[in-house]
Amino acid sequence: MALKIVKGSIDRMFDKNLQDLVRGIRNHKEDEAKYISTCIDEIKQELKQDNIAVKANAVCKLTYLQMLGYDVSWAAFNIVEVMSSSKFTYKRIGYLAASQCFHESTDVIMLTTNQIRKDLSSPNQYDTGVALTGLSCFVTPDLARDLANDIMTLMSHTKPYIRKKAVLIMYKVFLKYPESLRPAFPRLKEKLEDPDPGVQSAAVNVICELARRNPKNYLSLAPLFFKLMTSSTNNWVLIKIIKLFGALTPLEPRLGKKLIEPLTNLIHSTSAMSLLYECVNTVIAVLISLSSGMPNHSASIQLCVQKLRILIEDSDQNLKYLGLLAMSKILKTHPKSVQSHKDLILQCLDDKDESIRLRALDLLYGMVSKKNLMEIVKKLMLHVDKAEGTTYRDELLTKIIDICSQSNYQYITNFEWYISILVELTRLEGTRHGHLIASQMLDVAIRVKAIRAFAVAQMATLLDNAHLLTGNTQRNGICEVLYAAAWICGEFSEHLEEPMATLEAMLRPKVATLPGHIQAVYVQNAAKLFATVLRGQEGAPADSTVAQETSQLLIDRLPLFVQSSNLEVQERASCILQLVKYIQKLQQKDVEVAEEVTALFAGELNPVAPKAQKKVPVPEGLDLDVWINEPPSGSESEDEGRKSKGKAVFAKDESRHTKPRYTEVDEKELAKRREVRKAEQANNPFYIKASPSSQKVYQDGVGVEHIPVVQIDLSVPLKVPGMPMSDQYVKLEEERRERNKADKKKKKDKKKREKGEKGRRRRGDSGPESEEDITPAHMVDIVTEEMPENALPSDDDDKDPNDPHKALNIDLDKPLADSEKKLPVRSHRPDEVLKSPMEDRQVVEVVPEPKKKTGKEKKEKKDRKKSKEKKKKHKQEEEEDLMGAGSEEPVQPEETKEVAAPPPASTPEASDLDFWLSNAPVPSNPQAAAAPASTPRTASGMAAVAPDSEPEEAKDTEPEETKSSTHKKKKQKKEKKKKKHHHNHSDGAGDESVQNGTVEEEEPLPPMSNYALLAENSYIKMVCDIQGNLQDGSQVVVSVIFENKCDSFIKSMEFNVLDSLNSKLQRPDGAGPHDGLIVPFQLPPGISNEARFIFSVQNIVMPQKLKGTLTFIVKTDDSSTHEKLDFKLHFTCTSYLITTPCYSDAYSKLLESGDLKGCSLKLEGVNQPFHHLLARICFHHHFSVVERIDSCASMYSRSIQGHHMCLLVKTADQTVSIDAKCDEPGLLGNVLDEIKLTFSQC
């Protein structure tokens, strides 16, 4: 056999392996492609062989070729074959290949499901690991759905190596199969506290990734993360958590307040730059989320800015970069703190590193003021000239425009200067942003009336020199500015000094080489200019031949456009051509036409906000989806055709001026649009501001020599030789300001008036005080963009509907519906239903587990209790739980333990986020908060394990015990108290009935509580609940809620009980038998909190009373007094019973066995519905209903020491008879007595 293997491998040892392939490729540098194609042929041959080793070798080579860019998808099936090899060596090769080249549309993926499942459950951890790694790369929705359960099981694998991989891959599963998120989340959350740091880090990773996309669903985890943050030492984890908090704080400012101090401490203490940087980042996020007016946070801002300055000044470019990045975040809310570092940032602008320059540019955006805008822009313009590489130059260009146009041109004092800057920018060669400049020109010209004359003059110059911009090509997007120039000249032609010259310039044959949409604007505006020219000529009654010459010019030039291949141009040109011909005829008859021609273009323009259209509210009663007329029945397609035709016609007319979405209007929308337009009193298509997005960037064409504008001989600003014209404005501006300053002293009151005139925009002006002194050079009226009345305030058009994370926006706090409790179980899996009580025991241990684990689920129970269609659901749930338990129980023994004795650090009160957050004061330092968390409390020594929820120290990130959430509510604000009280009591009932499964809710149950008053005085009230410990047959857990009733502070509470022979209070190791237990919290006025104490009992047959004392200190402002309160703890026999479900066949076997002794009880005059009665027994006495038939029910319970107890309850005419059987008659008798007592009380 061995020989055969050796022989086989000798056969193939001359096959090419990966190394040979690589070597071969390196030796065939000249004809690499040819060599590889022969290799691929060889590989194809190898793949045809049966030997898996040969195949694996071939696949290994394919993986390499894939990296070089060769498509290897044809070998997908062979890859699957290699994946399914039983040898790890080959399997790994197969999975690697699959992870490199499989994707969602690889069809053989569906063949892998079972193979992967097999590998996942392989006894060899590395098989599992390799499968998980591979799967993480190519998981599809189908795979995710089919394997989610298997992976979830792996999350509780015994090997941390598997656990961490399983946890991590869950994120991918969630993405592909969002339905799995809710069922899997509780377990994922558990993994945050996994003992293995790797697993913990993986869980943090996944939750952070989830929370980043949908932060609000993860707010409730904040306390848990807070605790991790204060306790973890793993920087990687810390960074993730701190980043996560950065995402959470905007949603919950109170969280921010809580974070500031520990983060500040970390900033001071950590030596790791990465951690420091993330802390600073999150502090910034916190500060942004808080209202900025809080004075005590200025220290934090200062700290951040100061730390960032250190980073920026560091010689390490990385730190410099990050420092600038973070600085830009501060800038948004606290510009002043950043502005003081302007020197540093301007310095960074000269850095040799482009990344750093770009970051510095970002910062500049927020640093400008009226005072320094010109200076900064001047500096940027210098950079534009120097910049190599179009990306950086384009970036500079957009930044200049951003900086100038920000907040509605707030910082521009001189618009002539700005127009000059824009004109200068048109000199940029090869920029992609021509349309940006164009839209700025349009915007300024339309909205700043005072600037129009100047703008028109500049634009006319541009038009005249259009050839300089475009040369003989359309290579760059810069010719877009001609679009703006032509339109401005046409629309505001009354400001033109020489309209005739401009008209001539617009009709040059060269224009025909421009992109179509620009030509169209040329043609249209030529007509406007023509109107202006006519009017000018007729006003000065020279001879009419001049006017006719003008017409002739148009008639000569327009045919060029009529021949245009662009429909738009053609249509307009022919239209105008005919019009001009007609005008010419009239002119020849000496008819005055100017007025009528001008009327064609009459009307004032108002700028409309880009989003105005979208914000028009839908009038009430208007349903746009409803047919106006009955839809034509038969000829659907014809109708479509007709409609789209209409659409097309419309689109031709309007597409250039309106946003693309308008092209898809139907008649109704059209009508609506018309209305809107009417309201805007304009019929000119240019009415709507040209939007950059609707304009294409034209790239066709070739390069052109670049001619600087300086050579242009015209127009004042351009004339200054050797000096860019905008510089002139800088100088002028300085002089002007000097003058103004002098003036100002005299006419302070005049200034006020001026400001009033400045228009609406200026009112909101919030620049620094010194800036108030700078008056704009022109009286500018910046017209605000029009919005429809009642514009809808918000629009969420920014969201990408295709974002896969959208599907993960799932409310995780909402209770799991029963149907979601488990991931869909594959139908071919045998349903493992457990039948005997012995097996039940195992089941029971699991059933309550998820309920008690998380605060979230506790909540869920409450909510479920409220729902009315219960019965079926409960049954179903129970079954599902059982099924789940059957398959999952074996791998999670630790969790079972936690049911009875949750480790102290297990469940912080996530559900009570409000409470956690409302405890305003922040821990004095992270250690303080961390300390209690790390106090060792083992399960056996947890005599005094209790949540520390002292508001003063915010220790409430602390463990909460199983049921405490119900009582937590109490601790909340007083005004809510009453309601909550009711709520939490009935909650308990809900819990029970859920487990019992068969309680019908014909009528709502009255609220029930197991908490009985223990003792009370004027200071404090104690209520308690006593429960058997499921895990340990000799333990009873007493949960005591302490409520502070007075107005003073209660502290140093000590709980002590006089032990009896049978029952002993469990005290920590080393404590004497008479020592009291310190209650681990203090109580401010009106607050209540719960502590739990564990008692060991030996004999459970008899009820028992224990005497105890609570001592405490009442602290008022001026004094403190020692007080004490005596109480009697009553251990009823009921408290030794544990709700245990039982199946009817197991139940009947139990009764048949004959081991049980009987006893019976009759209750007279019970006046309540049967289901209430059952619910009471279930709730107060820890029974579960096995079966119910009409007015007869069998019930079951078990004691902590394993005694079975069976009840048969019948009711007739207000008489209830209970037949009971138990293997311990003494216990049974006592329990029956207690049941009797319960009903006599109600």
Add this chain to the structure above:
Amino acid sequence: MIKAILIFNNHGKPRLSKFYEHYSEDTEQQIIRETFHLVSKRDENVCNFLEGGMLIGGSENKLIYRHYATLYFVFCVDSSESELGILGLIQVFVETLDKCFENVCELDLIFHVDKVHNILAEMVMGGMVLETNMNEIITQVDAQNKMEKSEAGIAGAPARAVSAVKNMNLPEMPRNINIGDISIKVPNLPSFK
């Protein structure tokens, strides 16, 4: 999330490419070329972060890279990753390679790209950081290699012999294209546990 991990040499030849999102082979090559183009024109002493890769994810993503002698290690990450953390991770990766290949050089990566993938798989899984502790990574990699060896057993011997012979025929297999000084330290790296 890490979107992609690329290793290429000073001439832009890919030595390892791992994409955590699917792209066609052609796009992958374009991305590699573009990334190389962006990264290679940068000076040695500029920062290790770079925006502007158009192909992967666009503006939300960042390239974080380190240059070791002949090789560029580039991680393309989104905003959820800490920049300095990833720099540290690259360092851990290279140091791990150095341990696993005993003084790693570019040739190791050229001829054993599969092994590099296996090491990487222990650090990053599906785009998320799995392990940052070098010892843990090496332990797992070694355990798997051991398993591989035991599986090869007797049958593996001749193949290894042949491979040795093949290598003997290659005098031009120098080990001098060293990855260089991998002890470049990022200042104040997080202490990875």
